Amino acid sequence: MKILSIYPGHCSTVAYLKDGEIIDCISEEKFNNIKNSLSFPLKSIKWILKKNNLNINDFDKIGIVGKTTVFYDIRTSENNSFESVLNEKENLLKKIYRYIDVNLKFETKENILKKLQLKKYNKNFPRRKKYYFRKIMELLELKDENKLELIDHHECHAFGAYYGLKNNVNNALVFTLDGQGDFSCAKIYKVVDNQWTLLANTWWKYSIGELYSSVTKVMGMKPLEHEYKIMGLAAYSNKKYFQKAKKDIFEGLFWLEGLEFRSKIPSYAFSDYLSKKIPYHRFDNIAGALQDYLEELVIEWIKKAIKKTGIKNIYLGGGVFMNVKLNKKIQELPEVENVNFMPSCGDESTPIGGAYYLYNKYKSIPKPFKNIYFGISYTNDEIEEFIKSKKLENRFKVEFVQDIEKRIATLLSENKIVARFRDRCEWGARSLGNRAILGNPSRMETFFEINDRIKQRDFWMPFAPTILDKYAKLYLKNPKNIKAPYMITAFDSTELGREKFKAAMHQRDKTLRAQILEKEFNEKYYNLIEYFYELTGIGGVLNTSFNLHGYPLVATPEQALFTFENSNLEYLALENFLIIKKK
Incomplete structure (x- = not known):
């Protein structure tokens, strides 16, 4: 079918x-x-x-x-x-x-x-x-x-998370939480032996997701794009002052009625309400208050659902679960035995859930995805033709490298920054190694070089690492051994993690939004990091998305070249071709 x-x-x-x-x-x-x-x-x-x-x-x-x-x-x-x-x-x-x-x-x-x-x-x-x-x-x-x-x-959010990540436990709770869609903003489903039951459905005007987006908007940033900046800023707030802001701005704004959210004003009136409250508090404390309030509400919601049903195997989808600090709190709950976060779980994930829904309805149980490298790829012949058509050899040094992963690892060990364009593009918002800017995570200079020369992100926003699964325990605190191949949650760091990944962690709270990489997920990328470990003793790299600020993750050689030419990147690996700027 x-x-x-x-x-x-x-x-x-x-x-x-x-x-x-x-x-x-x-x-x-x-x-x-x-x-x-x-x-x-x-x-x-x-x-x-x-x-x-x-x-x-x-x-x-x-x-x-x-x-x-x-x-x-x-x-x-x-x-x-x-x-x-x-x-x-x-x-x-x-x-x-x-x-x-x-x-x-x-x-x-x-x-x-x-x-x-x-x-x-x-x-x-x-x-x-x-x-x-x-x-x-x-x-x-x-x-x-x-x-x-x-x-x-919301069925698309739910079916994407459940069937895309399905484990061997037959009983599950599936939570969806976003701004709004089809008159809803939050739902809870119980799934037993592939039979779905809707337990709760929150009317779209009681939306926590819309609250987060409204704060983003009122603070001068883009809603549905810059919410992660509020999350990143939150850790810099002072608890004493953010609690004051939380009480003044958010206290009593939302509550739970059973398993459904309620609010005292409609979501489309949040901006007007916030505009009157926010000027009296400092920006970092507003962020801290909002993040703490979100975590408090969602944790209560999930705990109540688990208590009511006795089901501790949970799946989560919808844009609010792009918030990795919230996800970290959820996975640490003693009530939760198995947790599964839909990767890139904004609305770009809904077509996957939609396809699963139709297949489940008309045919049979769908198959979980093994990875999410669902995008465009190019052969070396196509890359060579592209290089010739753009006459890149006239402007850059171009080499064909048989073992390009080893060469990239060597450059990283020499503290170079390399853009990697390899195999199928990853789907979604996160770089998972195939369209990535890579660096040595142990040098704080790597952070500043990537940010100043290429990314130009806000100073408080961290970069993230890819860490090989066999070394993850050295750097991350992960007592439940949660798999994290999609950069959709965060972990506390160990002392060694803080030493070796200082450029790829949140500088305030020392958490890591890590991709924990297994070999079968992406063998070439895995081998690259293994080479880097042999050279440096560090079992991971700094991995940030290959794009300029304000642009999407690159997908094509043309976009990769545009990013290379309009930044201070020095090394670009297009499949097995290494392109180097002449000094």
Whole structure:
């Protein structure tokens, strides 16, 4: 069975599943080089078709993530602004909200609005669905409308986490938590012997994810992109003062009613509320207060669900779980026996869950993914042709290196910084070694060199390491032996870890957002780090994403060259070709 699954929203992405296994997954940003692109992923679809020698009509099912997607226009322009979409939505909701008597209690207003919104949705859905499907069929040149199916947003988050990471324990709790999607912002499912039961569903206007994004916005950063900066800043706050900020800004804002969140104001009013509160507190203490509040709420939510069901095997999906400090707290809970975080679990992960959902519905249980190198790759012949077409030998020193991993390891041991472009591009937000900028993690100078010469990130933001599994215990505190191949959680460091990975850890709290690498996950990258260990005695490297600030992770040789030429990188490894800037 062949399934194509499409997410046409923020960081639009497409996944291809064949006979229960994810074959490809790629975001449109890889083709138009616009980070978190909103464009309908037409180029991504065309790449999948060409790579697999398929026609759009060869698919048995084509899933569209999000049932409310039909109420939005199909954006085919590459010049799109996510901020304008957010502001438009927020202003519209405020207008609707103010039509209702302002003296009514918030919960009364919400009950009225909820009924009105669902009534309007149900009334207009058939017409909008028909129109949307017709537009999709025209755009894709699809002949059979019956192949199209809309899939609930949070079911995509849930199915992606569960089936993508499935272990041998039959009973599980699956948590989803994000800004919002299809009128929800948080759900809990119980899965027993592949039978799914919805335990809790939080209405989208009680959204913790929207709170985090609203703070990001009010503090002058980009919502749905810079939340990680708030998380990184939080550790620099003073506990005495962030507790004061927490009490003033956030106390009583949210609570749990059973297993569902409630808030005293609607999520689209957060920005106005925060604008009145935030000016009275320092920026780092606001970040610390928000992070502490998030952790407190989510931990209580998870513990209550485990206590109610007795199930300690948990899966987590949705953009809030991109927060690695929150994930660290979750994995350390004594109530949790097995924890599985969906990699790159923002909305770019939903097409994977959508494909799994359709396969599970119409065929059988899907197969977990072995890794997430789902993107574009190039042969040495293609790289050689690219080098010739760009006449790179006229500007740079170009070498063909048979054992390129050994050569890169040697350069790293000499304290050089190397950009690595190898095999299939990793899907998602994190570099997992194949589109990576690598450095010696034991030198603090490496941090400053990469940041000043290439990345230009905010001074408080840390880099992260890749550590070989057999050496991980030397550097990380991981008593539960949690596998971490996707850089989606963090660990406390050991004394040796703080010595050997000083450039690849959070400088304030000394935590590491480590990729713990097993050989079968990426053998070539594993061998590179093994060579580096032989030369230095350090079982890991600094690994940061191969891109310039504000751009997506590179996917193509053209993008790699652009990054190389527009930064102070000196070494670029394109497959087995090493390109060196002439001094």
